[in-house]
Amino acid sequence: MMSITQISLTVFLLFAVSRVFLRFRGGSLSLLGFVFWTILFNSAIIAVLFPVLTSQVAVILGIGRGADAILYTSVVILFYLVFRLYVYIKDIRLEITELVSKLALKRPKKHDRKTSKH
């Protein structure tokens, strides 16, 4: 029987996976990026659905107990927000550069006469 935390986290993570897929389909995410983020979010889904696995991993890593639900949630949400923010900032930066470049290419027409013809 799944707890409410498990259900809401799974739904959220599935939403994250869908966003990754849509970004990949839209061409703003590379294949490698798509694979990386898909593996990351799907691993999180597995960890949420089978918490025993995380306890086993925790034992292997010498932590001794699985991380609690609040910590899980925070990390997953932060990861997703960082991903969104990163893509968003990158898009804006590229758009600014494109704009600056286009303006530069438009403005110099009057200087064309000065083009050095050696």
Added chain:
Amino acid sequence: MRLLIGIPAYNEEITIGKVVTSIPKKIKGITRIDTVVVDDGSSDHTYQKASKVGATVLQHLINRGLGGALKTIFAYARECNCDVLVTLDADGQHDSGDIPKVIAPIFYSHADVVIGTRWLTKSTAPLARKIINKLANVVTYVFFGVGTSDSQSGFRAFSKRAIGNLKLNADGMEVSSEVFKEIKRNQLRYKEVTIIPVYTQYSQAKGQRISNSINVFFQLLLRLLQ
């Protein structure tokens, strides 16, 4: 055959005039040589100095980085339909007398992209620069699968095919490695030609630093994951 010399420049008022005027007036087999300087939002008199010596100057209203300036140069090269594009650094570290040597493999249809490499002969470059370059070459090979002796060289030549197909994305210094990604993606023929860099106190101060290299590495890593 029409040649365009593209020079990205950011706060280079000291050297830009000399760099532009040093470009050869005639090169065998080239019918026309044009020079375009992209002033990447300089706060000094780079724009005025470059205009004064007769170059076409495209001015970025704000600083966008080396990659941004190169993107504008490529867009201009496509617009003016030139056959060969050569990019040079504005700090005077490249001897423009090497231009005929760098464009020769393109002129004879042996290559689409030629890099003027500083490292195939015994170099007098500072140790820090040698280490940075070696690391950058390894990263470029691991990330993009193209072996090179000088991934960070700003002295490059591109054929018409390369000019048309290269799609640069990066805004910063990581664009130098991104060129190799595009060489691989477009299956362009790549060659290296030895050049002798002119290291001055000024050009060394302007070059890549270790602190910046770490940033470039992370930018490349993020670029792979985006």
